Amino acid sequence: MQNFDFFRKMRYNIGMKHDIIIIGGGASGMLCALTLVQNGIEDVVLVERGERLGKKLSATGNGQGNITNQNLSVAHYFSDDIKKVERIIKGFDNHALLDFFKSLGGMFEADEKGRVYPTSRQASSLTDLLRFALERAGVRVQTGFTAVKISRQADGFSLTSQEGAALKGKTVVLATGGKAAKNFGTDGTGYLLAKSLGHTLTPLYPALVQLKTQTAHIKGLKGIRCEGLLRAYDGAKELTHARGDVIFTDYGVSGNAVFWASSYLTDAKNPSVSLEFLPDVSKDELLKLLSQKAKFCAEEQIFVGIVNNQLGRAILKRLHLENGKFSLEGAVKLLKSFTLPVTGTLGFDYAQVTKGGVPMSELNECLMSKKCKNLYLCGEIINVDGECGGYNLQWAFSSGVCVANAIIAERKGGRGHD
Ligand SMILES: Cc1cc2nc3c(=O)[nH]c(=O)nc-3n(C[C@H](O)[C@H](O)[C@H](O)COP(=O)(O)OP(=O)(O)OC[C@H]3O[C@@H](n4cnc5c(N)ncnc54)[C@H](O)[C@@H]3O)c2cc1C
Incomplete structure (x- = not known):
């Protein structure tokens, strides 16, 4: 008082x-x-x-x-x-x-x-x-x-x-x-x-809020934090992008870059976010690096030392699910654009x-x-x-x-x- x-x-x-x-x-x-x-x-x-x-x-x-x-x-x-x-x-x-x-x-x-x-x-x-x-x-x-x-x-x-x-x-x-x-x-x-x-x-x-996403591709990633570039889309249209931290949760994603994007997604009819894990490395550089690595290590080890191990395993799993097999081009594509459809937000209480x-x-x-x-x-x-x-x-x-x-x-x- x-x-x-x-x-x-x-x-x-x-x-x-x-x-x-x-x-x-x-x-x-x-x-x-x-x-x-x-x-x-x-x-x-x-x-x-x-x-x-x-x-x-x-x-x-x-x-x-x-x-x-x-x-x-x-x-x-x-x-x-x-x-x-x-x-x-x-x-x-x-x-x-x-x-x-x-x-x-x-x-x-x-x-x-x-x-x-x-x-x-x-x-x-x-x-x-x-x-x-x-x-x-x-x-x-x-x-x-x-x-x-x-x-x-x-x-x-x-x-x-x-x-x-x-x-x-x-x-x-x-x-x-x-x-x-x-x-x-x-x-x-x-x-x-x-x-x-x-x-x-x-x-x-609610704005500046955690996003709920489809969770199939982020299972097991709860608590993993990465610095990256996050893009927000309505359908194919990019609404905004932001660099910052992204934290995986059991319902979707959180972190500063996510909060930023959430403000732009409120009106979106077909919202999604796409994560670029290594924004400072070009596609060509990544392809070259992974090609060299593929000469001496197994597919399961390809992302070790490049991204968080759990994240690497999730990317590999998604690659197989979506393409039926491993390919270097597919791996680069997912490192550059790991897309998650947005299904909602955590709401006003968390905004x-x-x-x-x-x-x-x-x-x-x-x-x-x-x-x-x-x-x-x-x-x-x-x-x-x-x-x-x-x-x-x-x-x-x-x-x-x-x-x-x-x-x-x-x-x-x-x-x-x-
Ligand atoms: C967890 C969190 C972190 C944030 N971090 C940042 C940050 O780092 N930087 C930034 O710029 N913004 C941040 N924000 C947003 C920022 O805090 C708000 O936008 C800002 O405080 C709004 O100021 P305000 O005076 O309008 O309202 P508030 O600061 O929300 O104050 C409103 C006050 O009115 C009182 N009140 C409400 N209804 C009544 C009533 N009927 N009778 C009497 N009293 C009432 C409430 O108890 C409250 O104390 C954050 C918000 C949250 C929730």
Whole structure:
């Protein structure tokens, strides 16, 4: 539980209307709240259903916190209004984000793929930097508050929690995330709140998620990890390709390259993935190498020292199944393109993000609702998702700051934003 002082105050303040209520203490909600208070907006209440803030943020990047990417560009995002995404990200880009976290006391480093992490390599330290700053800034936090009902009133909003508490606010920010990984508090209730205020939703899909594939050719490979090039197809059409790790499982494939590909496969009618195990060696080179090896070793030993032994056995088995016999050309073909039809995903519970959400077309340039005045949305609840590599946290933070800046401008009598 956080901020007992606030709880004490809250009891006395039931019925009092707050200036701004932010629903959802995740990445976007925390940064939105902090930016508001740091810029002189005093009466900000951040409500979070969990017992603590930033539970998901603390688990990101395999616990290491891949906060953004040096190669940030809108090309890494999906949305119904990519131009708006671009403006919002440019308004608070990767440099601004890192400068901000450095101002809170963090240090950062990037890997060879441009993925940026705190030097602590602890995602929880990102949450801590924000949490401590929120405390210092005096943001009022109420944990254990699951917003289940929101209604529009003449001069603001009335909010009811599952736990029986009530709050009133002039302005509300929906920062509840999507419906991916519900064990972190994101079960999609935010969508119901948005819908109750007049919003619609685009179709929702799990993204950055493990893929289920036909398993006949990967039996016995569970747990084997390889670095390679993964291509995603719809029928014969290549949708994307990515280099990275692929991990075989009993249901299909996992790993960063797979997460990447999953974002492109949601609409595919005839989805498949194809693994290239040795992307830096040409077909001709491979054929030459295997031909030389075939002179002194048996067929069963042909892949030893080239790929993982179990993988080699699986390739050999597939070669016999599909061609009826061993051939060097067939072996090279499978090393270059080990295709697996995709039969599904592990679903929202295992996904890192939700593809789809409240359409951008229902929000103005500052992410204020066009359906309901003084309602703002930020983060994953909006129809924006990014590729694997730090792009989703960047969006959460950029959009949180965008909303905060819009409210600050409006409160200070600056530009209007209808
Ligand atoms: C395992 C995992 C690893 C990831 N790794 C990365 C990574 O390395 N890099 C990256 O860029 N992205 C990563 N992501 C994605 C990234 O974490 C999200 O896109 C991002 O956190 C979304 O921010 P948000 O503020 O919109 O929502 P969230 O961070 O999901 O926060 C929403 C908050 O709202 C609360 N909430 C929901 N409904 C209610 C309600 N009705 N009332 C009160 N509170 C409510 C939730 O409890 C939650 O705390 C990862 C996701 C997962 C699941």
